[in-house]
Amino acid sequence: MNKTILFTFFLIHNFLSAQFSERSLSSEKWQFKNSKETQWLSAKVPGTVHQDLMDNKLIPDPFKDENEKKVQWVENENWDYQAHFKISSHELKNQNIDLVFEGLDTFSEIYLNGKLLQKTDNMFRKWSIPVKNYLKPGDNILKISFRSAVEEGKKLAQKVPFTIPESPRSFIRKAQYQFGWDWGPRLVTAGIWKEVKLDFWNDAKIKSIKDLQNVSGEPKGNFSFEVDIEVQTPGNYALKINNSQKTFSLGKGENKIRFPYQIDGLKIWQPNGWGDANLYDFKINLLKGGKEIHAKRLRTGFRTIELVQEKDEKGKSFYFKVNNQPLYIKGTNWIPADSFSPRITKEKYQKLIKDCKEANINMIRVWGGGIYEDDEFYKACDENGILVWQDFMFAGSFYPSDEDFLNNVKEEVKDQVTRLQNHPSIALWCGNNEVDEAIVNWGYQKQFKYSKEDSLQVWKDYRKVFHELIPNTLKEKLASDKNMYWPSSPSIGWGHKESLTEGDSHYWGVWWGEQPFEVYNEKVGRFMSEYGFQGMPSLETTKTMFSGTPQLNLNNGTIKAHEKHARGWEIINTYMERDYPVPADFIKYNYISQLLQARGMQIAIEAHRRAKPYNMGTLYWQLNDCWPVVSWSSIDYSGNWKALHYQVKRSFEQQVILAEEKDNKLNLFAVNDLIQDLNDISVTIEVTTFKGEIINRIHSGNRNLKDIISFDPIEIEKILGRFSRNEVFLNVVLNDKSNKEVAQNTYFLVKPKDLKLTKPAVHIKKISSSEIEISTDVLTKNIYLMGDTHFSDNFFDLLPKKPRRIKLSKPLDKIEVMSLWDVINP
Known part of the structure; x- marks a missing residue:
């Protein structure tokens, strides 16, 4: 036989015997153009139209200078994308060929060889289209025409008889932050923002896998997998998971298979600070006639998790029990790490999550105005023991509930829950960010002159989406819904008494209310899921705001443009004047703004931790940025730690010694977040001058520390001797029974601006x-x-x-x- 013919025979045989294969179309030669024009330009997939326009030198970088203003026209245009790709006659011999889009942003029409296949209207959905009958041997043309999301949203808004706030974004199933936020630019994108591929398969394929582990009690090694198999050819199939194999008779269509599995000597997945985030790898093989026809891989960990809400004398508890133990949550809020999410690298995801682990964080809340994050984000959380509070993507507005909208959201929820549910890091699914709050507290009904019927309709819409559709869909898709769904964050609006006695709280009396940082000591809820204060990014990141030589001046237009809160600079200055000197020099101002932010958050975090177990969680706003900006983040856009992130690391240590001054008395609290108790601990307070002279030493002990203990109050004036409050500091040390230092903290008796510091060498x-x-x-x-x-x-x-x-x-x-x-x- 001719060698070329023999090689071709083996190639065809191996291709068909594999039964299932994937072929990426993202790497094909993509082009794009404005729908009004005729000239095609080079494009990248995955990507966004803004990135492609920048690559072709048609718009300036909107992150630089004041360029954001210059690119607003992009959102109003329609954009076409196309790619030519070849299909061989051998590929066409497969029984089934599916064209799969992991993400299209947002309103589009998909054409294959001139045939309209599908219209899309949701950035968060996966679109899988059978295309065998539309493909041909040789050259094929795939074209996607995107319509302006802004214009489409306006059309949808016109169908509602009253004004919905934040229109048109409320009508569009798209990343809400793209429409501009008080930390982010308005960059409303379009494009093929995720992978495009062709799936070739024969006889049957695995659609999805669900691990059915217990969610409460003790983690166990005996559980089941539920495997969803789509069958083209009925008959006997074998399912093999690692070294365990079973045979099933499968009918045409969708088949759900329950596959019991046992792990001996199970090592449980532990959250950061409690132990190792142990993970297990599984290969799921579908076989026919002894040959593998499809395979998927799954990596998961085994843990139990429960949200505990029990009535008590002060209201109702709100805490997470992980592996049957109460876990004090120390965490943060996550926004998308770029305004153009396709360019967030795996390395950036990994670094940000490892930075969280290093700062003793054990939970991240994925905020509801962004995106359901890339698989790499959840993989990194799994590996680093970081729990995820997962919002669905609704934020700070009212949302409709017409049949089309509800059906669209249902498919979105199904797609995302199917994709994410096996991650051990997922702790909670939350319906939205601040939608309940917006209806109750923000006065939109009065602003837009709603009738009584309009206001009732808003509540009906809200309940349909967040109290009926989403939780019901979760019940269909999840193995167990035991305390896994929370309708809205916060559960009770800011300013209402109950917001601090039950549920989760967003407290914005500091910053929005301009109340002093010290009010954090009073406003402590059961679970603080949002609170924050702004600080400038690092000097290195500030310089990246400029396309040319940086002009580091607070009055510079570029610097001003990279503060998105309307009163941001004014509020920062107000707080700075209270606590610090206000420098004229830009570098010193940058430094003090970071210290100010860190000081505010330290006061908040320490107030929350002192209130344990009344308070069982603190998630500051926010971890990261989507562009170079003055914001609430602890890590700036370039990945630099601000003063806040260093302070978070210190304030989130597993054991801390905390001080609070009340009625001229010093109250000390030792906090232990480990499962293991600390026996015979003691506290030493050294009253020290700035030159290092110890003028008083007080020893308190010995106590056993399980969760939190308080020590007898100390009258401050009695320990100062002849010194004034602004001349000394308190060095507070927590020691174990062997006199080893467990935790240390410094406490100052006046505000930073009033300290009589000595020049250091x-x-x-x-x-x-x-x-x-x-x-x-x-x-x-x-x-x-x-x-x-x-x-x-x-x-x-x-x-x-x-x-x-x-x-x-x-x-x-x-x-x-x-x-x-x-x-x-x-």
């Missing part, structure tokens, strides 16, 4: 290319290490004659140092 000693030792002769408050590297700690208080080792992510020839003294004494 800071010395940096190089230990190695990746480590330094830093020391000082007097208290150096809020040391700021500057350089193009990541420091393992920064913005910290350095105590006299107590050197600290700091690791560097990469070597530096020179490290600049700033401290609060440099600002108070310019």
Whole structure:
């Protein structure tokens, strides 16, 4: 036989015997154009039209200068995308060929060889279309025509007899943040934002896999898989999961198979801080006649989780029980990591989640105005022991409930729950962000002059979507819905008494209400799922706002344009004047704005942790940014830790010693978030001058620490001696029974601006290319290490004659140092 013919025979045989194969179309040569024009330009898939326009030099980078204003026209246009691809006659011999779009943004018409196959209207849905009958040997043309989401939304809004706030975004199943937020630009995208592929299959294929593990009680090694199989050719099939195999008779159409499975010596998945996030790998094979015809892989972990809400004398509890133990939640809120989500790399996802783990975070809330995140996000959370509070993508508005909208949302929920439900990190599904709050608290009904009937309709719409459709669809798709759904975050609006005695709370009296940071000590709810304060990004990230030479000036148009809150600068200045000197110098202002943000969040977090077990969770707003911006984030767009993230790491330690001043008395609280108790712990308070002289030492102990204990109040004036409050600080140390330091904290008796600091002599000693030792002769408050590297700690208080080792992510020839003294004494 001719070698070429023999090779072709084996190629055909192997292709068909594999029965199932995928072929990516994303790597084909894609083109795009404005629908009004004729010239096709190069495009990338996955991607967005803004990215393609930038690549073709047709619009400036909207992240730079004040360019956001210059690209607003893009959202009003219609855009066409197309690709030519070849299909062989051998590929056409497959029984079934499906064209699969993982994500289309948003209103589109899909054409194959001129034939309209499908219209789409949801960015969050997966679209799978049988196309065998529309393909031909040789050249094929795939075209997707996108219509302006803004214009389509306006048409939908006209069908409602009253004005819905935030129109037209409320009518569009699309990432809501793209329409602009108080931390993000208005960049309403279009395009093929996820993978495009062809699926070739014969006889049968695996549609989905669900692991049916227990969700409450103790994690167990005996469970089942539910495998959904679509069958073209009825008959006997075998299902093999790792080394276990069973045979089934399957009929034409959809078949659900229950497959019992046993794991001996199960190692459970533990959240960050409690142990290892143990994961197991499974290969699920579908066989016919002893040959594999389809296979999928699943990686999951085994844990139980329950949301506990029980009435008590103060209201109702709200806490998560993980692996049958109450877990104090320490976490943050997540927004999309880029305004153009297709360009978020796997590396960026991994880094942000590892930064969370390093900061002792054990939960992330995926905020409802963004996107259902990429698989890599959830994979990283699984691997790092980070639980996920998953909002559905609705935020801060009213939403319709007509039949088309409800059907669209139902398919969206089914797609996303099927994709995400096997991740051990998923802790809770939440209906929306602040929709209940918007209806109750924001005054839209009065603003838009709603009739009584209009207002009733809003509530009917709300209940249909968030109290009926979504939870009912979850029950259909999830193995168990035990306490897995929460209709709205927050559950009770800000300002209502019950918002602090039950459910979850968004507290915005600080920032929006301009109340002082100290009010956080009073406004403590059962679970604080949002609160925050703005700070500037790092200097390095601030410079990226400019296309040319950075003009670092608070009055510069570019700097102003990268603060999206209408009163942002005014509010920051108001708070800064209360607590810090307000520098004229830009670099010092940047530094103080970060300290201000960190100080506010430290007060909040420590108030929440002191209230344990009344309070059992704290999620600050927010972890990350979608562009270079002044915002509530603790990590800026470039990935640099702001002062806040360093403070979060300290405030979220597993064991902390916290101080609160009340009625001129100092109250101390030792908090332990580990499962294991600490026995014979003691607390030492050193009243220390800024020059390092210890003028008083108080010892309290010995106690056993399970969750939280408080110590006898100490009268502050009695421990100061001849010194004033602004001349000393308290060094508070928690020790175990062997006198080993468990936790340490510094506490100051006046605001930072009132401290009588002494000029420090800071010395940096190089230990190695990746480590330094830093020391000082007097208290150096809020040391700021500057350089193009990541420091393992920064913005910290350095105590006299107590050197600290700091690791560097990469070597530096020179490290600049700033401290609060440099600002108070310019």
